[in-house]
Amino acid sequence: MIVDNSPNQKSLNFLEEIIQSDLSAGKYKSILTRFPPEPNGYLHIGHAKSICLNFGLGLHFGGKTNLRFDDTNPVTEDTEYVESIKEDIRWLGFQWANEFYASDYFEQIFQFAIKLIENGLAYVDDSTSEEIAMQKGTPTQSGSRNKYSERTVEENLKLFNDMRAGKFKDGEKVLRAKIDMSSSNMLMRDPILYRIKHAHHHRTGNDWCIYPMYDFAHGQSDSLENITHSICTLEFIQHRELYDWCINKLAIFPSQQFEFARLNISYTVMSKRKLLELVNENYVNGWDDPRMPTISGLRRRGYTPVSIRDFCEKIGVAKRENLIDVGLLEFCVREHLNKIAERRMVVFDPIKVVITNYEVATQNEESLFLTTENNPEDPHAGSRKISFGKEIFIERNDFMENPPKKYFRLAPGQMVRLKSAFIIKCDEVIKNEHGEITELRCTYFPESKSGSDVSGLQVKGTIHWVNANENIAIEVREYDRLFKVENPAKEEGDFKTYINIDSLKTVKGFAEKSLNEVSSNERFQFLRKGFYCLDKDSSKDKLIFNRTVTLKDGWAKDAKKN
Ligand code: ATP
Ligand code: MG
Numbered sequence: 114m115i116v117d118n119s120p121n122q123k124s125l126n127f128l129e130e131i132i133q134s135d136l137s138a139g140k141y142k143s144i145l146t147r148f149p150p151e152p153n154g155y156l157h158i159g160h161a162k163s164i165c166l167n168f169g170l171g172l173h174f175g176g177k178t179n180l181r182f183d184d185t186n187p188v189t190e191d192t193e194y195v196e197s198i199k200e201d202i203r204w205l206g207f208q209w210a211n212e213f214y215a216s217d218y219f220e221q222i223f224q225f226a227i228k229l230i231e232n233g234l235a236y237v238d239d240s241t242s243e244e245i246a247m248q249k250g251t252p253t254q255s256g257s258r259n260k261y262s263e264r265t266v267e268e269n270l271k272l273f274n275d276m277r278a279g280k281f282k283d284g285e286k287v288l289r290a291k292i293d294m295s296s297s298n299m300l301m302r303d304p305i306l307y308r309i310k311h312a313h314h315h316r317t318g319n320d321w322c323i324y325p326m327y328d329f330a331h332g333q334s335d336s337l338e339n340i341t342h343s344i345c346t347l348e349f350i351q352h353r354e355l356y357d358w359c360i361n362k363l364a365i366f367p368s369q370q371f372e373f374a375r376l377n378i379s380y381t382v383m384s385k386r387k388l389l390e391l392v393n394e395n396y397v398n399g400w401d402d403p404r405m406p407t408i409s410g411l412r413r414r415g416y417t418p419v420s421i422r423d424f425c426e427k428i429g430v431a432k433r434e435n436l437i438d439v440g441l442l443e444f445c446v447r448e449h450l451n452k453i454a455e456r457r458m459v460v461f462d463p464i465k466v467v468i469t470n471y472e473v474a475t476q477n478e479e480s481l482f483l484t485t486e487n488n489p490e491d492p493h494a495g496s497r498k499i500s501f502g503k504e505i506f507i508e509r510n511d512f513m514e515n516p517p518k519k520y521f522r523l524a525p526g527q528m529v530r531l532k533s534a535f536i537i538k539c540d541e542v543i544k545n546e547h548g549e550i551t552e553l554r555c556t557y558f559p560e561s562k563s564g565s566d567v568s569g570l571q572v573k574g575t576i577h578w579v580n581a582n583e584n585i586a587i588e589v590r591e592y593d594r595l596f597k598v599e600n601p602a603k604e605e606g607d608f609k610t611y612i613n614i615d616s617l618k619t620v621k622g623f624a625e626k627s628l629n630e631v632s633s634n635e636r637f638q639f640l641r642k643g644f645y646c647l648d649k650d651s652s653k654d655k656l657i658f659n660r661t662v663t664l665k666d667g668w669a670k671d672a673k674k675n
Pocket of ligand 1: 148149150151152158159160162163183344345346374375376377383384385386
């Protein structure tokens with residue numbers, strides 16, 4: 114299938130152009146891409162970019178995408194990570210054609226190495242890693258071969274088989290490709306293909322004590338799967354020559370490598386190794402801490418797959434590294450949640466309002482039920498009942514005793530509308546012996562009911578509220594950026610010195626009772642506050658909500674002020 118050329122079609126990115134022209138030229142009947150994570154940590158938003166790209170290209174061109182675990186490094190890998198990676202990809206909305214593991218190819222890759230040795234293109238080297246580094250030369254000076262490079266094919270075959278049989282200790286020998294010690298590409302100066310590592314592997318157990326290096330596993334795995342377009346990040350540009358050399362010398366399926374820029378986001382770090390440090394040293398509460406840029410962290414925070422896919426689409430595919438403003442990610446989730454999140458009223462810092470002229474209808478009927486829309490952006494979202502009563506809570510900062518001009522919220526003698534309820538007027542301010550306001554006495558206008566207002570009163574402000582006697586106390590976790598600086602990985606010294614220690618704030622709130630029956634995948638807008646979702650730490654008696662994002666970008670506002 115070729116792209117549809119409807120007039121609304123966006124211009125193609127450079128990878129789409131390459132694929133389009135490969136297909137038009139009949140180079141391939143259909144394309145096959147892969148997403149190749151190393152199972153040594155949880156996926157982050159950078160991986161989401163790669164997932165959306167690889168799976169997106171597969172879908173766009175009617176091809177397929179494999180999930181391949183690049184598990185050639187036994188020490189850092191774990192099945193916990195394999196499971197989390199699969200969950201994250203499914204959650205993002207993608208389905209792989211095949212689930213493969215580079216470790217499944219260990220025998221074939223070993224045979225590839227034998228083939229290179231037989232063709233005089235690889236040798237066993239006894240040098241230490243320091244010696245190998247020394248002999249490599251410098252970018253301006255050729256390297257030199259050592260005596261081991263002169264070993265015969267027979268000798269190399271025997272030694273390589275002995276390496277596999279476990280006859281040597283870690284580091285005692287390596288297998289190197291025999292390429293070009295004066296190449297301008299340092300990676301081509303007889304690169305290491307295999308090393309000895311007596312370590313347990315999460316899938317192959319103790320079957321192997323030699324493991325192929327990235328450069329002798331990745332391209333080979335691509336080729337074994339008939340991957341047409343192998344897309345990776347820019348740091349692998351230098352590796353492409355070696356990728357091609359290996360495939361060429363082995364005369365196997367000619368997969369091709371293409372590179373794009375990694376995603377970096379401001380105020381966070383984006384490497385599994387660094388994220389693991391944050392987890393292990395308890396700077397955060399696990400990989401899925403809502404402050405983490407991991408997919409599991411974003412999910413727990415309340416991000417939706419739609420918002421993450423939209424973000425990946427918006428940033429596009431670049432050929433040069435850059436730092437994307439985290440505000441864009443927040444914009445994407447805000448935009449999506451605004452469409453789908455039901456509205457609720459929650460008062461965080463309450464002040465009690467007593468409505469002096471409110472008559473309780475009967476003794477059994479403490480409250481009056483009003484109706485309010487669930488989501489004004491979504492006509493199908495319906496409505497719900499909220500209870501009004503003689504005593505309500507409003508936000509302390511929605512009242513000012515000595516308001517400036519043009520203050521449209523509550524003040525002595527001033528009127529305000531209570532959302533989906535009535536207009537009230539403040540008659541009296543009650544204070545305790547310390548002069549603190551404890552209560553506001555107000556009157557309400559029964560004929561000003563929202564939706565059927567015949568009072569003729571004009572007010573400019575509308576505030577949210579909850580019934581003071583019928584509500585539920587909730588806990589809210591407000592998250593801020595995890596780092597104080599834009600690009601912690603680029604700062605001097607340990608990136609952890611730039612952690613924002615105030616990135617988590619816990620506050621209490623009083624919520625309308627309907628929040629009692631929510632499930633963890635529902636998202637809410639707390640009116641005039643932000644977007645929230647239930648956290649997994651909640652229990653029946655204690656509901657905990659995560660703030661996904663505020664309604665407005667508070668940081669941009671602060672930046673303007675300064
Ligand atoms: P990290 O340094 O975070 O461990 P990695 O590149 O080592 O990242 P892998 O598991 O090897 O992680 O990556 C799987 C795929 O995701 C690779 O194709 C890699 O290029 C891509 N990828 C990783 N990080 C990013 C990023 N920040 N932006 C875009 N793609 C990324
Ligand atoms: Mg890696």
